Every structure is written in structure tokens, then in C-alpha cells.
Amino acid sequence: MATRTASRRVKGETLHDGFLRHRGFRWLKICTVFSLVAIVAYCLVDVTPRHNGGSWLGYVLGTIGALQILWLTALGLRKRAMTRGRWSLKAWTSAHVYIGLSLIVIATLHTGFQFGLNVHTLAYALMMVVIVSGMVGVGFYATLPSALSSNREEMTQPQMIDALRSIDRQLHDAAQPLDHHLAALVRGSLEQDPFGGGLMRRLSGHYPGCATRAAQAAIRRETAYKPKLGEDPIDKVDALLVRKEAILGRVRRHLKLKAMLEVWLYIHVPVTFALIAALSAHIVSVFFYW
Amino acid sequence: MRFLIRQISRTADGREIVRPVTLEQPVITVGRLADNDIHLADLAVTPRHAEIARLDARGIVVRALDTLGFDVDGRTVMSVEIDAAEGAELKFGAHRLTIGLDGDAVTIAVERVQALSDATGDKDEQRVFSLRGLLPGKRLSAWAFAGLVLAAFLVAPIMTWATYRAAPQRPAGFHADSLWSSGALSQAHQGLKDNCQACHKDAFVSVTDDACLTCHKDTHDHADPMRLAAAKAPPGAGARVGLMFAAAFNRPQGRCVECHGEHEGAGPMQPAAQRFCADCHGGMKERLGDTQLLDASDFGTAHPEFRPAVIVRPGGDHPVVRRISFTAHPREENGLKFPHKLHLSTTNGVARMAQTMAGEQGFGQSLVCKDCHTPDATGTRFQPVDMERDCAMCHSLAFDQIGGTIRTLRHGDPAQVVADLRAYYRGTGPERPPSLGGMARRRPGDYAQGRTYYAYFGAVAARGGQAEQAVRAVFSPGGACFDCHSIDRQGDAASAGFRVQPVSQNARYFLKGWFDHDAHRTETCESCHAAPTSGSAGDLLIPDLALCRTCHVGEGGAALRRVAEPVASGCALCHSYHADDGAPWSTRQRVARIKDGTNAGAARGGRR
Missing domain, CATH: 2.60.200.20 (Tumour Suppressor Smad4)
Structure with a gap:
């Protein structure tokens, strides 16, 4: 009981309400009811010999589904205008998520569970790719921002770049007295692009070719059996490399999280357009070979 | 320096x-x-x-x-x-x-001239922290994907259609418009799967009957189109909306494809659903006052009592038949006397005789249906009972033996029977008793009544008159003909005034519906035909509606009383829309399937 009392919202207090919970899950409720109505209709309507997109129910579901797709795509235009109130962007986004999910039900019923190697199933498959990528995106949006902010520790992106630059300058200066082969290791670290690596490196956060780590390891091997006298410039370089690695680690985690927040959109958006193309072909084909 | x-x-x-x-x-x-x-x-x-x-x-x-x-x-x-x-x-x-x-x-x-490290060089913060540069831009890939899909799934199929629009035949193989197919074609139309334009001739024009009639040349209409239109039930509110859309989207009514939907899977084409029939036949009496047809909309719940075609006057190639409802308890006049009950009894003399003939004729402990009834080649119906083949093994018409040869009366020819009997009595004497002796001297008293001579020569003297007696006996109660046939005295002199009533056997009772014995092999004969209790050949042993309904229910499972193992039966199970003398289309399909293709020829082109 104590916890319930504690978590109850005090009257008048406004808490942050994400787009998923917007207005007490209003759009979740609307879309659930809508989907259930569609399922019940599907079960009650007798279509011979079996359900398909060409029955009256099929045409109704198909028309609704196509309109849903067009409306969902309109978020791309709508999001560029951020507004408040009843038709706020948040409300729109909330509806986008739940209407998008209900599309799974509507479109699947529209197919009558008949699939094949044709433009119709292509449109359905592309739609499912878009929806699943959207679900992944929602999942990322729900979980990653907290991880992102705890990783940043209030550090901004320009600050991260500045930190790297600062450590690079210090490394550069500290490495001046070193022998050429050690200097070359440090130079490797300096010349490697901290933002380099392909998409997979970015998403996995694994950088096996990291020159900084390689330089640090090589210098450790070099100095392993040397007494630490405190005046050897190599010790300073070693310490700087350790610091650089730490900063790089943070930057790379940041990059990974940012990449995950972004990458689903690289599927979600282009496949949406492929879907609209397939949907157009689907609709035209039906009337063309009427 | x-x-x-x-x-x-x-x-x-x-x-x-x-x-x-x-x-x-x-x-x-x-x-x-x-x-x-x-x-x-x-x-x-x-x-x-x-x-x-x-x-x-x-x-x-x-x-x-x-x-x-x-x-x-x-x-x-x-x-x-x-x-x-x-x-x-x-x-x-x-x-x-x-x-x-x-x-x-x-x-x-x-x-x-170069930055001392990569990081100290120019870095666009917005760019380096995003995926830009690592992936093709969203806009670019959106256009590329959309373009590809449109090219492959819209432009290419339309080009195919335009290319072969005027061509009489498309080359075999893949054509882009097959990507538009909404499902596999049925078995019978498999040959058209690469040739969309065989049916889809014009763009944005729904499939017309002309396309079907290109191949299905002999298919005739169900009835006069005017009467068809008049018979149809007026559409309800939902159907009116449907008709409105159909008109708006250029879908004329009454086309072949309305009943015969395609692209519903690779199996055999499904028979037309019951509702297509019930639309008109459900309440046709009201709409088409002069129709002879009774209303029917569901076999399980709304089907008139059967009206079997019963023979009312036998004889000739075309005996007079009349369709009489079972409610009128029809009896059949086939010209025969035949109590099924007597023949199928398991305890009487017939059964005993069957047992004694078991080795010779393959009978069991008593007679059963198949001992006398033989199915026809298709298994659908039975061959007419043939006296010589199906009765004569017991009911012999033998009357004389000469050497090892048995002489029989000719079945179906009374004049010949009379002639044979007269000839027999004219040409043969009574058997000569051995005690008659040879040419020895006769003694007085030998001719006395009761003695051998009296008996023998008396018989010889009376021999000719016995022929007429035998003829009478054959055509009278207890005689070989009389026991099975109706006999009257309207005959001519050749048949000694006797006339055997003509006999007709009914091969098909249900002229409007179709019954296939082969499809009912899981049942015993007695479960439908009450032969073991029938004492008269006039009893109609055909099952009525109620009996069929003990298994058969409506297409959707509707039934008036509970059916243990229901057989869903749409109209098309027994009836044909494009009716002819053969089995309904769906039955031909099913039989072909059961017989593993042996009946496939009949199923394909078998409208005789």
C-alpha cells in the first residue's frame, strides 16, 4: 500500500508523459478496440470459399489499411511542425505507434492469410518490415536515452570532441622525445579517426583495429621491465594513452547508442516509400486485371 | 653562407x-x-x-x-x-x-600543413556523431527502393500486357504480369497460369463471359435470362451497397466468374456455393408464379420432399413415368410380382436353397442384394435385372432332358413357350414301364383298371390333350410364368390366349438430382433400401428426404435434427447449374479424385 500511495500522482501535478503513455494510453485503447472489431467481423462474415482481399470485407479492410499507411507516412511531414495541444505532435506520434501496430491486424485480415510470390504479398511483407523496424525504434526510444545520458555524464558532443583534441595535443607534445618507433605508435593513435569504422563497428562498439589500444599495449610491453623513475617521457605518454582510451570508450558507447537510435530509421523510412510503391502497384494491378 | x-x-x-x-x-x-x-x-x-x-x-x-x-x-x-x-x-x-x-x-x-591528429582536424559535430556517411541517405534509398518496386511490379507487367495485347498467343515462360496473380489457378486452368491475358483481356475491364466461352463453347445457360433475372431475390441493404460499388467499379452482374471464382488455390475449382442457388430458388414460387419448381434453399432445412419418377404404366421402350412426391406414398407398377422379403429371408426355404447352391453359385447363408443386382460400369446405378442371368439359377425354365441336354422354355416369348410345350407332348410318349413286357402274349385282365397296361396305354391315349393342360398350368397360379408375371387372357391363339404383362425396370428415379451408388459404398444396401421388409414388387424402395437427411446436412451444416456424422451437402452435390444427363460437375470432380484420375476424362469433357 505504501508504494501505491507514494506513486500516486498528486492533484494538479503534471508529470512527463511519454508518447507511449500519452493521455493514459488513449490511442492504445482506441486501436485495440478497432482491431478487435475487425477480428470479430472477420470471424462473423462468411466469405466463400475462403477469406480473401477481394470480398467486400476484404475491400473494406484493404481501403482502411491503405488509408492508415498514408496517414502513418504523413508523420514525416507532420514532425517538422512541432505544436502543442489536442493535436500536438506527441499525440500524433502516439497515434502513429498504435495505429501502426493495429495495421498488423487490419492488413493480415485483409490478406485472408493467403500469401504468394506476388506484388500483393510483397506489399504486405514490406509493410511488416516497416512495422517491425518501427517497433525496434520504439523499443530503442524507450530504453536507450537513459543509457545515453548516463554514459554522457552531462558531457556534450562538442565537449567530447574537445576532450579528444586536448588529449591528442598533449600526446603529441609528450611523444616528441620518444624514439621513432614509439613515436610512430603514438602517431598511429593520433591519425586514426575516432569516428571512423563502418556501420557494424558503430553498432557493435567493437573496434579491433583501435590504434590507441595497440599503442598503449606496445608501450606497456616496452616499459614492462623498466624501473619507473618518474622522468621518462614514455610514462607520461602511457598515462595519456590510458586517458585517451577512456575518452574513446565513452565516445564509442555514445556513438553506438546514437547509431541504434538512428539506424532503424534508415530501414523504416526508405522501406515505407518502397511500401507505398508496392501498395500503388498492388492497387493498380487489382483494377488493371479486374 | x-x-x-x-x-x-x-x-x-x-x-x-x-x-x-x-x-x-x-x-x-x-x-x-x-x-x-x-x-x-x-x-x-x-x-x-x-x-x-x-x-x-x-x-x-x-x-x-x-x-x-x-x-x-x-x-x-x-x-x-x-x-x-x-x-x-x-x-x-x-x-x-x-x-x-x-x-x-x-x-x-x-x-x-596537416593537423597534428585526426581529431584536431575539422570535425562537423552533427555529421560525425550521426550515421550520415556510413549509410546511403534515407532520401536516396527511399527513391531507389520505390523506383525499383514500381519498375518491377508496375511498369514491367503493364509492358507485358501492352506487348501481347493484340497477339493471339503469348510465348510460354515467365511474364511479368504473373507477379500480379493473387493466388494459384485451379487445377483445370493450370495451363493458363503464364497467360493472364487469356482471361484478363482489357485493362480495367473485369473478366467477361466471352473469355470463358472461348474454351467452354458448349456450356449453356441455366434458363431464359429474363426468367433468371425475375427469379432472383431482390437485394438487401448490404447487397444494394455492394451492387452500387460494383456498378461504380465497372463490375457487371451475372457473369460466369461470379459463381466460378478463380485464383483460390491450386486444387480443383470449388463448386459454386449454395447461396448462389438459394438466391433464386429460396423463394422462387413468389417471384415466378408459373414455375413448376418447388422452393429449396438448404438441403438440411429447406428442401422439398423428393418426387421420384415412378413407372405408372410399364412396357415398351418408354414406359409411362410420373414424378410423385413421397408424401403421396407412390407405388410402382413395373409389371412384376416379386416379394423382396421372401428372397432376402434368412430362415425360409429360399435361404435353405441358397445354402445348397452355395458351392455352385457362390451364395452365402441366404440371398443378398448382390446375388441378383449388378452395378453398371460406372458404379453409379445398377444394370436391369436379367432373368437368365439373375433369376434362372434358381427359377429354372427347364422342362425336358434329352441325353445330357436340358431343354428350357424361352423367357420373354409366350408363343414360343406354348409351341414348345405342345411339341413336347406331341413328340414324346409317356415313359414305358418295364413291367409292360415285350411282344409276349397278353393275358386277359392285363388291361384292367389299375394294371400296368391300363395305366400306360391310357396315358398314351390321353397324351395330346395334356399339352393344353401343361400350357394352362404354366400360365396359372403355381406355374413358372404366373409366379413372377401378371398374366391375362387377352393373348392371341399362338400363346393359347394368354398374355404376359410387359415389364419395365426403373434405372433412374431422381431425374433432377443425381445419386451415385459408388459414393455410398460405405453404407449397406439395407440402410437405405427397406428391401428385407418389402412384400410387394410395387413397394418403392427408394430412400426419401428424411432418410437422406440422416447423414446429409446443409452446406453450412444446418439440419432439422441432430446428425451424428454430418455430410455437408451444398446444392452442387446433387444438382447441376448447367444441367445435362451426366453427373453434376462437383460429383464428377470428386469421383475423379476418389478413383485416382481414372474418371478424369469424364470429369474434364464428360458432358454427354
Whole structure:
């Protein structure tokens, strides 16, 4: 009981309400009811010999589904205008998520569970790719921002770049007295692009070719059996490399999280357009070979 | 021998700061260590990288001191001589040394031209922290994907259609418009799967009957189109909306494809659903007052009692038949006397006789249906019962034996029977008793009544008159003909005035519906035909509606009373829309399937 009392919202207090919970899950409720109505209709309507997109129910579901797709795509235009109130962007986004999910039900019923190697199933498959990528995106949006902010520790992106630059300058200066082969290791670290690596490196956060780590390891091997006298410039370089690695680690985690927040959109958006193309072909084909 | 070194650095806003140093010596060194004359804080430069020596007033030589060389005008060398008046550009690591001549001094401008690390170079924050550059842009891939899909799934199929629009035949193989197929074609139409245009002839025009009639030339309509239109039930609210849409989207009503839907899977085409029939037949009496047909909309719940075609006057090739409802308890007049009950009894003399003939005729403990009834070649119906084949094994018409040869009366020809009997009595005498003796002398008293001579010669004297008696006996109660046939005295002299009523056997009782015995092999004969209790040949042993309904229910499972193992039966199970003498289309399909294709020919083109 104590916890319930504690978590109850005090009257008048406004808490942050994400787009998923917007207005007490209003759009979740609307879309659930809508989907259930569609399922019940599907079960009650007798279509011979079996359900398909060409029955009256099929045409109704198909028309609704196509309109849903067009409306969902309109978020791309709508999001560029951020507004408040009843038709706020948040409300729109909330509806986008739940209407998008209900599309799974509507479109699947529209197919009558008949699939094949044709433009119709292509449109359905592309739609499912878009929806699943959207679900992944929602999942990322729900979980990653907290991880992102705890990783940043209030550090901004320009600050991260500045930190790297600062450590690079210090490394550069500290490495001046070193022998050429050690200097070359440090130079490797300096010349490697901290933002380099392909998409997979970015998403996995694994950088096996990291020159900084390689330089640090090589210098450790070099100095392993040397007494630490405190005046050897190599010790300073070693310490700087350790610091650089730490900063790089943070930057790379940041990059990974940012990449995950972004990458689903690289599927979600282009496949949406492929879907609209397939949907157009689907609709035209039906009337063309009427 | 002067060198003028100009160290150039730049402020944040790009302004140059030059710090000149003059060195009065013939040789200067270049390297990373601070004690070099030209000190390059550059990790790509070795501690003592090179020396520069003057050769004369204009010439200098640059020599690498370590294993690493340096770049001169883009080439890597270990040593180079330079005319300072002509100038040159040297590159050590990230530094550029520009050689020149100023009076008698060789000038060397030293400038860092590359950032000391990658991170200290230009970084666009927005760009480096995003995936831009790692993936093709969203806009680009959106257009590319959409373009590809449209090209492959819209443009290519339309081009295929346009290419072969006027062509009489499309070449075999893949055509892009098959990507539009909404499902596999049925078995019968498999040959058309690459030829969409066989049915879809014009763009945005729904499939017309002409396309179907190209192949299905003989298919005739169900009834006069005007009467068809009049018989149809007026559409309800939902159907009216449907009709409105159909009109708006150019879908005329009454086409073949309305009942015969395609692209519903590769199996056999489904028979038309019950509702297509019930639309008209459900309440046709109201709409078509003069129709003879009774209303029917569901076999399980709304089907009139059967009206079997019963023979009312037998004889000839076309006996008179009349369709009489079972509610009127029809009896059949087939001209025979035949109690099924007597023949199927398991306890009477017939059964006993069957047992004695078991070895000879293959009978069991008693007679069963198949002992007398033989199915026809298709298994649908039964061959007419044939006296010689199906009855004569018991009901022999033998009347004489000469040597080993049995003489029989000819079945179906009364005049011949009469003639044969008369001939028999005329040509043969009574058997001569052995006690009659040979040519020995007769004694008085031998001719006395009761003695052998009296008996024998009396019989000889009366022989001719016995023929008429035998003829009468054959056509009278207890006689071979009379027991099975109706006999009257309307005959001519050749048949001694006797006439056998003509006999007709009914091969098909249900003229409007179709019954297939082969499909009912899981049942016993008695479960439908009450033969074991029938005492008269006039009993109609055909099952009525109620009996069929003990298994058969409506297409959707509707039934008036509970059915243990219901057989869903749409109209098309027994009836044909495009009716002919053969089995309904769906039955032909099913039989073909059951018989593993042996009936496939009949199923395909079997409308006889």
C-alpha cells in the first residue's frame, strides 16, 4: 500500500508523459478496440470459399489499411511542425505507434492469410518490415536515452570532441622525445579517426583495429621491465594513452547508442516509400486485371 | 653562407605569424629534437631527420640522416640537390619546407600543413556523431527502393500486357504480369497460369463471359435470362451497397466468374456455393408464379420432399413415368410380382436353397442384394435385372432332358413357350414301364383298371390333350410364368390366349438430382433400401428426404435434427447449374479424385 500511495500522482501535478503513455494510453485503447472489431467481423462474415482481399470485407479492410499507411507516412511531414495541444505532435506520434501496430491486424485480415510470390504479398511483407523496424525504434526510444545520458555524464558532443583534441595535443607534445618507433605508435593513435569504422563497428562498439589500444599495449610491453623513475617521457605518454582510451570508450558507447537510435530509421523510412510503391502497384494491378 | 628560417604559424582566424631566424653556418639540421636548427615538433619526423648544406651561392643539398627519406615536389628521396633560386618544396611529416633565395641567403619557410591528429582536424559535430556517411541517405534509398518496386511490379507487367495485347498467343515462360496473380489457378486452368491475358483481356475491364466461352463453347445457360433475372431475390441493404460499388467499379452482374471464382488455390475449382442457388430458388414460387419448381434453399432445412419418377404404366421402350412426391406414398407398377422379403429371408426355404447352391453359385447363408443386382460400369446405378442371368439359377425354365441336354422354355416369348410345350407332348410318349413286357402274349385282365397296361396305354391315349393342360398350368397360379408375371387372357391363339404383362425396370428415379451408388459404398444396401421388409414388387424402395437427411446436412451444416456424422451437402452435390444427363460437375470432380484420375476424362469433357 505504501508504494501505491507514494506513486500516486498528486492533484494538479503534471508529470512527463511519454508518447507511449500519452493521455493514459488513449490511442492504445482506441486501436485495440478497432482491431478487435475487425477480428470479430472477420470471424462473423462468411466469405466463400475462403477469406480473401477481394470480398467486400476484404475491400473494406484493404481501403482502411491503405488509408492508415498514408496517414502513418504523413508523420514525416507532420514532425517538422512541432505544436502543442489536442493535436500536438506527441499525440500524433502516439497515434502513429498504435495505429501502426493495429495495421498488423487490419492488413493480415485483409490478406485472408493467403500469401504468394506476388506484388500483393510483397506489399504486405514490406509493410511488416516497416512495422517491425518501427517497433525496434520504439523499443530503442524507450530504453536507450537513459543509457545515453548516463554514459554522457552531462558531457556534450562538442565537449567530447574537445576532450579528444586536448588529449591528442598533449600526446603529441609528450611523444616528441620518444624514439621513432614509439613515436610512430603514438602517431598511429593520433591519425586514426575516432569516428571512423563502418556501420557494424558503430553498432557493435567493437573496434579491433583501435590504434590507441595497440599503442598503449606496445608501450606497456616496452616499459614492462623498466624501473619507473618518474622522468621518462614514455610514462607520461602511457598515462595519456590510458586517458585517451577512456575518452574513446565513452565516445564509442555514445556513438553506438546514437547509431541504434538512428539506424532503424534508415530501414523504416526508405522501406515505407518502397511500401507505398508496392501498395500503388498492388492497387493498380487489382483494377488493371479486374 | 646564410640560412634564413621563417617559422610560420597561424592564428585561430587564419592569420599568418612569421618568426624569422638567421643562421650563419654552411650546414643546418632538421629533426624532432629541440636542438636541431629546424625543429619540427612532428612525430613523423625522426629526432635527427636530415641536414641541409650549401654547395655554392645558389645550390644546396638536402640529405636524410636516418633511414626515413623526405618528399621533394611529391617524390620521396634520401638526398637531393636544389637550386635555391628556382625554389622547391620539401615535406617532412606534416611540415612543409619551402626553399627560396633572398639575396645571398637561402630562405626556408617552415609551416605545419596537416593537423597534428585526426581529431584536431575539422570535425562537423552533427555529421560525425550521426550515421550520415556510413549509410546511403534515407532520401536516396527511399527513391531507389520505390523506383525499383514500381519498375518491377508496375511498369514491367503493364509492358507485358501492352506487348501481347493484340497477339493471339503469348510465348510460354515467365511474364511479368504473373507477379500480379493473387493466388494459384485451379487445377483445370493450370495451363493458363503464364497467360493472364487469356482471361484478363482489357485493362480495367473485369473478366467477361466471352473469355470463358472461348474454351467452354458448349456450356449453356441455366434458363431464359429474363426468367433468371425475375427469379432472383431482390437485394438487401448490404447487397444494394455492394451492387452500387460494383456498378461504380465497372463490375457487371451475372457473369460466369461470379459463381466460378478463380485464383483460390491450386486444387480443383470449388463448386459454386449454395447461396448462389438459394438466391433464386429460396423463394422462387413468389417471384415466378408459373414455375413448376418447388422452393429449396438448404438441403438440411429447406428442401422439398423428393418426387421420384415412378413407372405408372410399364412396357415398351418408354414406359409411362410420373414424378410423385413421397408424401403421396407412390407405388410402382413395373409389371412384376416379386416379394423382396421372401428372397432376402434368412430362415425360409429360399435361404435353405441358397445354402445348397452355395458351392455352385457362390451364395452365402441366404440371398443378398448382390446375388441378383449388378452395378453398371460406372458404379453409379445398377444394370436391369436379367432373368437368365439373375433369376434362372434358381427359377429354372427347364422342362425336358434329352441325353445330357436340358431343354428350357424361352423367357420373354409366350408363343414360343406354348409351341414348345405342345411339341413336347406331341413328340414324346409317356415313359414305358418295364413291367409292360415285350411282344409276349397278353393275358386277359392285363388291361384292367389299375394294371400296368391300363395305366400306360391310357396315358398314351390321353397324351395330346395334356399339352393344353401343361400350357394352362404354366400360365396359372403355381406355374413358372404366373409366379413372377401378371398374366391375362387377352393373348392371341399362338400363346393359347394368354398374355404376359410387359415389364419395365426403373434405372433412374431422381431425374433432377443425381445419386451415385459408388459414393455410398460405405453404407449397406439395407440402410437405405427397406428391401428385407418389402412384400410387394410395387413397394418403392427408394430412400426419401428424411432418410437422406440422416447423414446429409446443409452446406453450412444446418439440419432439422441432430446428425451424428454430418455430410455437408451444398446444392452442387446433387444438382447441376448447367444441367445435362451426366453427373453434376462437383460429383464428377470428386469421383475423379476418389478413383485416382481414372474418371478424369469424364470429369474434364464428360458432358454427354
